[in-house]
Amino acid sequence: RIDAETRRILLLELQVRPGIAALQSEQLVAKAFKTKVNMLRSLGSRVVMTVLEEVLPAAAREAFRKATSSSGAAGAGRGVRPAASTAAPEPMPVAPEEHALAARPPPAAAPPNAPQPAAAPHAE
Numbered sequence: 149r150i151d152a153e154t155r156r157i158l159l160l161e162l163q164v165r166p167g168i169a170a171l172q173s174e175q176l177v178a179k180a181f182k183t184k185v186n187m188l189r190s191l192g193s194r195v196v197m198t199v200l201e202e203v204l205p206a207a208a209r210e211a212f213r214k215a216t217s218s219s220g221a222a223g224a225g226r227g228v229r230p231a232a233s234t235a236a237p238e239p240m241p242v243a244p245e246e247h248a249l250a251a252r253p254p255p256a257a258a259p260p261n262a263p264q265p266a267a268a269p270h271a272e
Contacts, residue, residue, distance in 0.1 A: 150181050 150158070158180045159173070168176075188196055193216070200212060 150177065154181065 155177055158177045162173075162176050162180055197213075204212070
């Protein structure tokens with residue numbers, strides 16, 4: 149659900165003009181809200197918590213932590229990305245013909261004033 153303040157901010161960001169139909173403006177607001185929610189989900193809870201610690205006062209931050217921790221086991225682990233591996237990734241296998249193409253020097257460029265080859269006539 150979108151609260152009134154979030155809706156107002158989204159309308160300002162979208163700069164919806166008064167001439168736009170009400171249904172269309174509501175669709176634009178809903179789409180923008182879903183985009184922002186999905187962006188926050190993709191960042192993961194660690195990043196969101198870091199931002200909240202910088203932006204929100206301590207009381208609001210604690211309320212958010214209680215709300216997210218009270219979601220129970222069903223929501224446990226959601227939004228948290230696994231830790232990245234520090235090992236170097238394995239190189240991708242390359243076909244032998246790709247090695248031959250990579251070793252071939254690039255074609256020499258024609259001088260700018262060289263005549264261009266004639267185009268083949270079109271058969272109709």
